[in-house]
Amino acid sequence: MVPALEIRELTKRYDDGTVALDALDLTIPDGAFFGLLGPNGAGKTTLINSTTGLVRVTSGSIRVFGHEAVGDHLETLAARSIVGLAPQDVNLDRFLTVYESLLYHGGYYGMPRQEAARRAEEMIDVFDLRAKRDTRTPRLSGGMKRRLLLARALLHEPRLVILDEPTAGVDYELRLELWRYIRRLHERGTTILLTTHYLEEAEALCEQIALIRGGRIAALDTPDGLRLRYGAESLGEVYVKAMGAVT
Amino acid sequence: MSTAELRRLSYVSLFWLAARESLRVGRLWSQTVVAPVVSSLLFVIVFGLSLSGRIRQVSGFEYQVFILPGLVAMGMLTAAYSNNSSSIFQARNDRYIDDILAAPMRAWQVDIGLTIGGVLRALAIGIVTTAIGAPLLGVPIEHPVLLVFTALCAILLFASLGLIVGIYAQTWDHNAFVQNLVIQPLAFLGGVFYSVEILPSPWRELTHVNPLFYIVDAIRYGFLGTSDVAPGLAIAVTAVLAGALFWWSVWLFRSGHKLKP
Numbered sequence: 001m002v003p004a005l006e007i008r009e010l011t012k013r014y015d016d017g018t019v020a021l022d023a024l025d026l027t028i029p030d031g032a033f034f035g036l037l038g039p040n041g042a043g044k045t046t047l048i049n050s051t052t053g054l055v056r057v058t059s060g061s062i063r064v065f066g067h068e069a070v071g072d073h074l075e076t077l078a079a080r081s082i083v084g085l086a087p088q089d090v091n092l093d094r095f096l097t098v099y100e101s102l103l104y105h106g107g108y109y110g111m112p113r114q115e116a117a118r119r120a121e122e123m124i125d126v127f128d129l130r131a132k133r134d135t136r137t138p139r140l141s142g143g144m145k146r147r148l149l150l151a152r153a154l155l156h157e158p159r160l161v162i163l164d165e166p167t168a169g170v171d172y173e174l175r176l177e178l179w180r181y182i183r184r185l186h187e188r189g190t191t192i193l194l195t196t197h198y199l200e201e202a203e204a205l206c207e208q209i210a211l212i213r214g215g216r217i218a219a220l221d222t223p224d225g226l227r228l229r230y231g232a233e234s235l236g237e238v239y240v241k242a243m244g245a246v247t
Numbered sequence: 248m249s250t251a252e253l254r255r256l257s258y259v260s261l262f263w264l265a266a267r268e269s270l271r272v273g274r275l276w277s278q279t280v281v282a283p284v285v286s287s288l289l290f291v292i293v294f295g296l297s298l299s300g301r302i303r304q305v306s307g308f309e310y311q312v313f314i315l316p317g318l319v320a321m322g323m324l325t326a327a328y329s330n331n332s333s334s335i336f337q338a339r340n341d342r343y344i345d346d347i348l349a350a351p352m353r354a355w356q357v358d359i360g361l362t363i364g365g366v367l368r369a370l371a372i373g374i375v376t377t378a379i380g381a382p383l384l385g386v387p388i389e390h391p392v393l394l395v396f397t398a399l400c401a402i403l404l405f406a407s408l409g410l411i412v413g414i415y416a417q418t419w420d421h422n423a424f425v426q427n428l429v430i431q432p433l434a435f436l437g438g439v440f441y442s443v444e445i446l447p448s449p450w451r452e453l454t455h456v457n458p459l460f461y462i463v464d465a466i467r468y469g470f471l472g473t474s475d476v477a478p479g480l481a482i483a484v485t486a487v488l489a490g491a492l493f494w495w496s497v498w499l500f501r502s503g504h505k506l507k508p
Contacts, residue, residue: 054507072353080351105346
């Protein structure tokens, strides 16, 4: 089976010389619920942005369901069309309403107008945004913006959904609500790559977890496998041991 | 997905990006279209009608007739630049450019999609100013095909310049600096209000290194059938500059320079 994400020898060196990813290898199977954990600056967001074409990769290859994702050619479009990204920072179009944000996003991903409109209305209901349907995005609350980011990422029904700290800064109630939705999405066969600082979130949701530090994968296993390997009782303990073990 | 399907997907994506840019222009119509048209017509009234009593003829035309093509050009070019520089800068600033850069579009398609907003705005200003000013002042359109071609090249040039400056800019001031201290002075010194033939040396020769001079001259030729330099040269300079700046803007999207870390 073709993996959902296959990263080989991925290196990203920023202009100031910082090496964010250092010949990183990673494979995420089709249908997995995959967690990526690591401290700030470990390379999580760089890895995600490299996958979605938002970072200039220094070297290496990224394949999404077998399609090369690095570069500017037709094949990269195939890779991009099946990825949905909910970024860590809010990046909503200030000129658009909630409905338009979803509609135009669907258009950017090649959906016919009627289908994009239908999906936009559906996502508005799913994420409880109906009351704000015609509100411009700068006037939304933080929680509403977070819901809209998630709705936008899922609008074009991507096969690989990347959630970069989707519950950062949201209240507990909304977090549980988002968990429920993400779980349902995964049950329908969508591959999910989740980064989070909340270890209990990773433990509750993810089937496989990779720990990243210094631009390299420090450990990769199921939550139980990680606990066993590090002789730890909790994922928090695993995290502390794994992060301390890599220099 | 087949190659044909991927191509279709990318063109649908381009269409929606162009629609988004057009929506932005339409939503801000009083700022984007009405204000520049009023501004151009005020120039006609203030300079044209007030000075026409003192300046009888320029290049064989009444003064207000002579200045209208230059004002149309200036209105279009300023609009194409300011629309695109502000649109891309805002998108970079708020990072919603990422939703576009991650979409299944080629770099040149992103460039064209973003360019279209400025092109539509400039065309709207050019058409409305001409539709009001030409019948009112009796301005002819001697070479309509050349006029349309030159206007499109000039608009592309300044729309691309807007994208380039908006991508390099670190603050709003950088966008405004180029508009207020580069484009406007060059436009005013490029023969919008006078024929360079009346300038003494060396100002006449210096005007020939001003690219805006060729653009204004080419557009004036399209309207009035008269120009200060050979019309072929003016049109060629405009087209070559448009091609060069368009290529530069596409390169920025392809390389990700200043757009992607």
